[in-house]
Amino acid sequence: MWKISVLLALAGLSSVCQAADKREGRLVALSRTEISDVTPTVIQNRFFTKKLRAETGASFGTVLNESYSQTKTVGGRFGLFLTEKVGVEYNFAQFRSDDSSDLIALRSQEVCIERECRSIEPSFIRLNRMHQTQVVTAPIYGKINLLDTLILYSDLTLSAGVARVSTTQGEKWAFTPGIGQRFYFSKSFSLRVDVTDIYLKEKLVSGSKSKENWRHNWIAQAGLSVFLNSWEP
Helix, strand or coil, X not given: CHHHHHHHHHHXXXXXXXXXXXXXXXXXXXXXXXXECCCCCCCCCCCCCCECCEEEEEEEEEECCCCCEEEEEXXXXXEEECCCCEEEEEEEEEEEEEECHHHHHHHCCEEEECCEEXXXXXXXXXXXXXXXXXXXXXXEEEEEEECCCEEEEEEEEEEEEEEEEEECCEEEEEEXXXXXXXXXXXXXXXXXXXXXXXXXXXXXXXXXXXXXXXXXXXXXXXXXXXXXXXXXX
């Protein structure tokens, strides 16, 4: 009996292979009741375009790599994708900096030199305001299926630009490379998560000596964006 079953199974497999050959390599979808030669699509193209659609948005975030302060930021942006993958963007950010617990503890200590005592005040830079212009590219596109109820379209974005930054050490120019992820909920609205490096020179003072060195200021931001026009080619 088992030999007959094996022979029938091999015969069925052979017939499926022959059917696939006759369809010139097209994928055959099998179900309980029928055989279909319709090729399934796993990843479709995005159902809307970004090209020449003006975009604006707002965001909030924090500076990740500070020791002596805790800095929050709020800001806005305006951008335009020139193609589906490349665009330009202007960003404005306002920073609010508070003393960290480490700085408060350090200031509570005193150093005495020749009967003169003073609290310890470390040298560091605080960010106040930023105007940034950058080029944005979206080389990788995908989608996420959430429990078969909602499909989120997403872009991985890379950016590079320059910024004019107001700091406690004066106005400075900065380089601003970044990386981000965008999740589109509709043809107009998206959620953005970005990490940007504000790379600038800071002045460090030690006694009567001072020096300048380059410093990374990693900013993590999240916010919403909306396309202002719904025109599509």
